[in-house]
Amino acid sequence: MKRNPGIIVDFTKGLWQDNPVFRQLLGMCPTLAVTGKALQGLTMGLAVTFVLVSTGIVISLIRKIVPRQVRIATFTVTIATFVTLADRFLAARFPAMSAALGPYVPLIVVNCIILGRQEAFTSKNPLLPSLFDAFGMSVGFTWALVVLGCIRELLAYGSIFGQSVLGTSFEPWVVMALPPGAFITLGLLIGLMNVIQKKKEARGKE
Amino acid sequence: MGEIQKLVLVFIGAALVNNFVLTYFLGICPFIGVSRRLGDALGMGLAVTFVMTLTATVTWAIYYLILIPLHLEFLEYVAFILVIASLVQIVEMFLRRSVPGLYRALGIYLPLITTNCAILGLALFMVLKNYTFPQAIVFGIGGGLGFTLAILIMAGIREELEYADVPEALRGAGITLIIAGLLALAFMGFSGIIGG
Numbered sequence: 001m002k003r004n005p006g007i008i009v010d011f012t013k014g015l016w017q018d019n020p021v022f023r024q025l026l027g028m029c030p031t032l033a034v035t036g037k038a039l040q041g042l043t044m045g046l047a048v049t050f051v052l053v054s055t056g057i058v059i060s061l062i063r064k065i066v067p068r069q070v071r072i073a074t075f076t077v078t079i080a081t082f083v084t085l086a087d088r089f090l091a092a093r094f095p096a097m098s099a100a101l102g103p104y105v106p107l108i109v110v111n112c113i114i115l116g117r118q119e120a121f122t123s124k125n126p127l128l129p130s131l132f133d134a135f136g137m138s139v140g141f142t143w144a145l146v147v148l149g150c151i152r153e154l155l156a157y158g159s160i161f162g163q164s165v166l167g168t169s170f171e172p173w174v175v176m177a178l179p180p181g182a183f184i185t186l187g188l189l190i191g192l193m194n195v196i197q198k199k200k201e202a203r204g205k206e
Numbered sequence: 207m208g209e210i211q212k213l214v215l216v217f218i219g220a221a222l223v224n225n226f227v228l229t230y231f232l233g234i235c236p237f238i239g240v241s242r243r244l245g246d247a248l249g250m251g252l253a254v255t256f257v258m259t260l261t262a263t264v265t266w267a268i269y270y271l272i273l274i275p276l277h278l279e280f281l282e283y284v285a286f287i288l289v290i291a292s293l294v295q296i297v298e299m300f301l302r303r304s305v306p307g308l309y310r311a312l313g314i315y316l317p318l319i320t321t322n323c324a325i326l327g328l329a330l331f332m333v334l335k336n337y338t339f340p341q342a343i344v345f346g347i348g349g350g351l352g353f354t355l356a357i358l359i360m361a362g363i364r365e366e367l368e369y370a371d372v373p374e375a376l377r378g379a380g381i382t383l384i385i386a387g388l389l390a391l392a393f394m395g396f397s398g399i400i401g402g
Contacts, residue, residue, distance in 0.1 A: 025235075025238065025379050026235075028231070028234035028235060028238070029231050029232055029233075029234055029323045029327075032231040032234065033230070033231040072291075073288075073291065076287055076288075076291060077284060077287075077288065080283045080284040080287050081284060083283055084280060084281075084282075084283050084284065087283070088280070102334070103327060103330040103331060103334060106282075106283050106326070106330055107232075107323050107326060107327055107330070109283055109287050109326060110287070110322070110323045110325075110326050111323075112235060175391070178390075178394065179228060179229055179231065179387075179390040179394075180387040180388070180390040180391040180394070181387070182231065182387070183383045183384065183386040183387030183390055184383070184384050184387035184388075186383050187376070187379070187380045187381065187382070187383030187384035187386075187387065188376075188380070188384070190376075190379055190380045190383065191373070191375040191376040191380040192375070194374075194375035194376075194380070195375045198375070
């Protein structure tokens with residue numbers, strides 16, 4: 001009975017408390033690069049989910065037979081293999097999306113979230129907690145990307161997930177779709193998260 | 207267009223117009239992590255430039271001389287990341303043995319570079335853009351110097367920022383990202399110099 005709450009915490013910590021994007025500031029490249037539109041953010045989130053969970057399963061299963069000295073190389077090759085799979089799948093089934101994401105799908109290989117979780121968690125824990133941890137982090141990463149994508153798409157094109165929201169009278173705010181919009185939106189969101197976290201902690205103390 | 211002119215355009219494109227940090231969002235982790243002091247930023251920038259130039263040279267050779275003739279393009283990512291990781295290790299060992307002065311200056315930044323997405327990004331963009339061998343080398347140098355420029359500007363601003371009254375919630379990463387946004391806005395002024 002004692003184990004179950006642990007597993008649930010392994011899952012939920014990625015959603016808010018240790019959210020990879022807003023709290024740990026990991027995996028910034030895809031976060032900034034592909035969130036010009038909400039759908040792209042969602043796709044990137046799902047691709048990272050696939051790679052993180054698959055790598056987590058493999059690493060957790062082989063963690064005892066991999067010598068410590070070569071563990072980083074092993075992690076990296078495992079990650080690169082699953083990223084190749086995800087990339088080929090996207091290119092075959094969703095060529096337009098694959099072209100829009102460009103080199104940012106292969107760049108998942110060096111996404112620090114994935115290597116970081118293997119090193120910090122999966123390589124020290126059995127399969128089940130590792131799976132929950134990987135899923136929690138993935139969901140945390142995906143929702144952060146979708147939120148960022150929705151805000152930027154709404155301001156840049158007046159739409160969310162391609163559905164027009166603000167109508168035709170809306171004057172597109174193009175810079176939100178461009179790099180400056182990405183940096184500034186994420187900066188302000190991180191500030192907002194800090195404020196909310198502070199309030200939560202203050203309430204916890206009372 | 208002459209070969210030299212093309213090389214100049216590749217250089218300007220990589221360093222300014224399509225700056226790795228501010229346009230492609232590559233290498234954001236060191237850009238935020240190591241931009242607190244000018245000295246550190248310079249060290250990181252030079253280490254990245256060094257490794258980028260080497261990476262461009264070696265990955266070009268691997269892709270066009272080994273992977274393409276053997277029809278192994280699907281191994282691109284696995285091959286590139288292995289090459290970059292071992293290259294960084296070799297450079298580190300070589301510098302420690304032969305150029306201790308440079309090693310002391312760059313040494314601590316080198317291990318961080320393996321997971322710097324700018325390096326792998328450079329190799330991927332090099333393949334996407336079909337660069338010739340000289341163009342790939344110039345792309346590596348330009349990309350590295352562009353990264354150095356961006357991280358130096360950021361470090362300079364952040365040193366001044368120590369004396370500013372930043373809202374508490376935005377301190378650290380928040381304000382750094384917002385400044386990066388303003389820098390990116392300024393760098394957008396460079397687009398158009400090379401006409402597409």
